[in-house]
Amino acid sequence: MSTVARDPFLRRWAPELTGAAVIICGFLLIELLVRTAILNPYVVPRPSDVLLAFERIVVEEQILSRFLVTAAEAGTAAVLVALIGIPLGTLLQGVPLLRKATETWIAGMAAAPIVLIYPLFLVIFGRSPWTIIAIAVLAGLPPVAMLTLEGLSAVRPALVDTGRSFRLSRWQMFWKIMFPAALPSIFSGLRIGLIFALINVVGVEFLINFGGLGPLINELAERYDMPGTYAAICFVVFVSIIVFVVMERLEKWLRPVR
Amino acid sequence: MNDMIRPEQIAQPPVTAPEPMLVIDHVTKRFETPDGPVVAVDNISLTVGRGEFVSIIGPSGCGKSTLFNLVGGLLSISDGTIRIDGEAINGPHKSIGMVFQEDATFPWRTVIDNVAFPLELQGMAKGERLERARHFVSLVGLHGFEKRYPAELSGGMRQRVSIARTLAAEPKLLLMDEPFAALDEQTRLLLGDKVLQIQQELNQTVLLITHNITEAVQLSDRVLIMTYRPGRTKRIALIELPRPRTSEMLSSDTFGRYVAEVWADLREEASRGMQDAERGSR
Numbered sequence: 211m212s213t214v215a216r217d218p219f220l221r222r223w224a225p226e227l228t229g230a231a232v233i234i235c236g237f238l239l240i241e242l243l244v245r246t247a248i249l250n251p252y253v254v255p256r257p258s259d260v261l262l263a264f265e266r267i268v269v270e271e272q273i274l275s276r277f278l279v280t281a282a283e284a285g286t287a288a289v290l291v292a293l294i295g296i297p298l299g300t301l302l303q304g305v306p307l308l309r310k311a312t313e314t315w316i317a318g319m320a321a322a323p324i325v326l327i328y329p330l331f332l333v334i335f336g337r338s339p340w341t342i343i344a345i346a347v348l349a350g351l352p353p354v355a356m357l358t359l360e361g362l363s364a365v366r367p368a369l370v371d372t373g374r375s376f377r378l379s380r381w382q383m384f385w386k387i388m389f390p391a392a393l394p395s396i397f398s399g400l401r402i403g404l405i406f407a408l409i410n411v412v413g414v415e416f417l418i419n420f421g422g423l424g425p426l427i428n429e430l431a432e433r434y435d436m437p438g439t440y441a442a443i444c445f446v447v448f449v450s451i452i453v454f455v456v457m458e459r460l461e462k463w464l465r466p467v468r
Numbered sequence: 469m470n471d472m473i474r475p476e477q478i479a480q481p482p483v484t485a486p487e488p489m490l491v492i493d494h495v496t497k498r499f500e501t502p503d504g505p506v507v508a509v510d511n512i513s514l515t516v517g518r519g520e521f522v523s524i525i526g527p528s529g530c531g532k533s534t535l536f537n538l539v540g541g542l543l544s545i546s547d548g549t550i551r552i553d554g555e556a557i558n559g560p561h562k563s564i565g566m567v568f569q570e571d572a573t574f575p576w577r578t579v580i581d582n583v584a585f586p587l588e589l590q591g592m593a594k595g596e597r598l599e600r601a602r603h604f605v606s607l608v609g610l611h612g613f614e615k616r617y618p619a620e621l622s623g624g625m626r627q628r629v630s631i632a633r634t635l636a637a638e639p640k641l642l643l644m645d646e647p648f649a650a651l652d653e654q655t656r657l658l659l660g661d662k663v664l665q666i667q668q669e670l671n672q673t674v675l676l677i678t679h680n681i682t683e684a685v686q687l688s689d690r691v692l693i694m695t696y697r698p699g700r701t702k703r704i705a706l707i708e709l710p711r712p713r714t715s716e717m718l719s720s721d722t723f724g725r726y727v728a729e730v731w732a733d734l735r736e737e738a739s740r741g742m743q744d745a746e747r748g749s750r
Contacts, residue, residue: 368570372630374542375566376586376637377559386585390576 255436260444263437271426271438273445279422280411283339287346287407292400295351299358299399300384309359320352320406325413332418342414342421350407354399361395362388397461405454412446486517489673490539490641495548497534508534510698511548516641516675521667523676523684524692525734527741531699532677533569536645539675540566552641565639569646573618573629579605580614582629586637604632607666624648624655628662635666642667645677657715660686664713681734685726686713693730696737697744703733 220227237257243249244256255263267273302309302316324345331341365388373387389396415424423446430438497509508531516522526532537543539550541560550557552564560566573582580601587597605614608628618626627647634642648656660683667674667687678684684691685707693702707726709717717723 366570366572368568368572369574371542371566371568372572375540375560375564376589377562378589382589387574390574393576 252436255440259437260440263435263441264445267426267430267438267441267445271430271442273423273426273442276422276426277445277449280415280424281422283342283415283421284346284404284408284411286339287343287350287411288404290343290347291350291354291403291407294347295354295399295403296358296396298351299355299396300362302355302359303362313356313359316352317356319348320356324349325410325417328414328417337418337420339421341418342411345414346407346410349410350403352403353406354396354403357395357399357402358392361392361399364395365391393464394461397457397464401454401457401461404457405450408450408453486520488515489518489520489553490514490516490675491549491551492535492539493549493551495535495538495550496546497531497538497543498546507698509538510700512692512694512699512701513548514692514701514704516673518673519671520690521664521674521676521688522690522692523678523688524694525678525681525684525730526694526699527696527734527738528679529741529744530694530696530737532679532694533645535694535699536566536643536677540564540643542566562637563640565634565637565642567627567630567634567642567644567647569649571618571623571626571630571650573626573633575618578615578617579610579621579629582618583632583636585633601632601636604636605629607635607669608632609662622655624651624659627651627659631663631666635670635672640673642672642674644674646679647676648683649679656680656683657686657718661714663687668712681727681730682718685709685723685730686715686718691730693733694737696741702737705730705733 240249240254241257244251244254302313327348328341328345331344335341335344369387369391370383373383378386411421412424412427415421416428417424419425419428423442427439427442427446430442492512492514495509495512496507498505498507510531512535514522514524524532524535534543538545539557541557541564544558552561555561555563557564574585577585580598583604584597584601587600592600602614605611608631610625610628610632613621613625618629621629627650631642631644631647648659651659663674664687666672674687676684676687688707691705691707693705694700695702705726709722709726
């Protein structure tokens with residue numbers, strides 16, 4: 211520990227290096243358990259084989275073009291989640307009766323397995339991207355709406371009174387004070403909502419065997435290509451992490467100091 | 469005690485009374501509660517002249533902040549009228565600039581953008597409003613901090629940003645509700661000096677709500693002392709200390725006498741307030 215404390219490079223990168231070391235150790239442990247047959251190699255592939263399978267799923271299975279299909283669905287869902295969720299949260303904040311009537315079950319929806327409703331959307335939209343997008347939007351909406359509502363409700367009264375003392379119109383009050391003050395909370399909602407949407411896009415793709423990455427995982431699993439299946443799953447996890455980090459950076463860039 | 473006031477500094481009685489700007493005329497504010505109406509402010513009258521610095525002091529819960537909100541137009545009046553330059557106040561008025569007790573700077577805007585906010589609302593061109601905002605930032609002594617965000621400033625600096633932002637709108641009346649309440653004593657004294665300096669530079673009319681006797685005596689021409697529940701006028705004390713004033717005067721005998729006089733009036737009210745609070749917590 212004392213070396214870490216002294217060396218400025220180690221001090222700066224210690225959390226990242228520790229995180230990477232934990233993942234590498236985890237992989238090595240699984241590799242060891244599979245190689246010694248403590249873990250069944252027919253169920254859990256060797257991490258080294260999963261790593262090698264990446265090249266195959268990129269070249270043979272066109273994972274990148276499949277990723278673009280999934281990204282287009284997730285992107286459409288993300289835009290809809292923001293376009294519906296933020297106004298919905300604003301509406302709930304502005305109409306107390308509506309808030310009291312719906313807040314609990316909207317919050318409850320965030321914890322519900324929305325994906326189970328897919329047969330209904332299959333009937334409505336057929337086996338199309340819209341079934342996937344509809345479920346993703348439904349899953350992403352609660353956190354965005356609830357955190358928008360929470361952010362707007364938590365705006366400090368002194369800021370609102372300042373706006374009133376400057377005789378702002380309702381429109382000015384919203385855009386110049388309420389919205390920017392609630393932005394950190396809205397961003398948290400968007401970050402969680404978009405991750406929920408992405409999870410559901412891939413999940414529904416998998417269930418209805420339609421779209422980009424979901425059907426690929428399905429096909430690889432049906433072919434019993436375990437290293438390929440796990441490589442595809444790792445790819446999805448990796449994409450989710452990238453989305454989360456990008457959202458976090460975007461928020462910091464938009465709001466340099468809070 | 470070291471008397472800091474020199475004989476030539478003794479205030480001369482004004483030749484003419486200042487022209488009245490703010491008139492609070494028999495104002496009462498009642499709040500409807502489940503237990504019946506509660507009178508927060510009862511029949512208060514006060515006239516504030518142009519360029520005058522008047523403080524309203526009273527124990528906690530006496531209705532000072534209610535009166536602040538009534539003058540600022542954030543609350544409606546139950547009885548009586550408040551007029552500024554003859555115009556009745558029925559809501560926030562363009563001639564009144566408000567500074568609040570809590571930090572009211574916009575955390576997402578830099579110091580300069582905070583101060584330029586009212587000018588932006590007026591539709592002033594960017595170059596012009598930034599130039600004017602810079603003037604007010606310098607006036608409150610924050611030159612060099614224009615690009616900083618409020619989170620990077622101390623509590624006292626943030627309160628100065630609020631004051632600069634309010635002054636940038638060029639209000640006829642600067643209305644302040646315990647603006648230094650959250651600050652430590654030393655910062656409070658230095659900020660008091662700053663406010664006095666600004667008030668004299670701009671000949672700004674100020675109505676200050678405070679519970680701090682030293683602050684009220686240091687800054688004001690007159691101090692309205694309120695009773696505890698319902699908030700009525702107990703006395704209006706005339707503070708005839710010479711100007712320009714600074715916090716150096718605090719050690720003078722005259723200053724001490726004024727503080728003692730105000731406290732004598734306030735003590736009974738503060739005791740009532742404390743007894744009430746003790747009864748409430750039993």
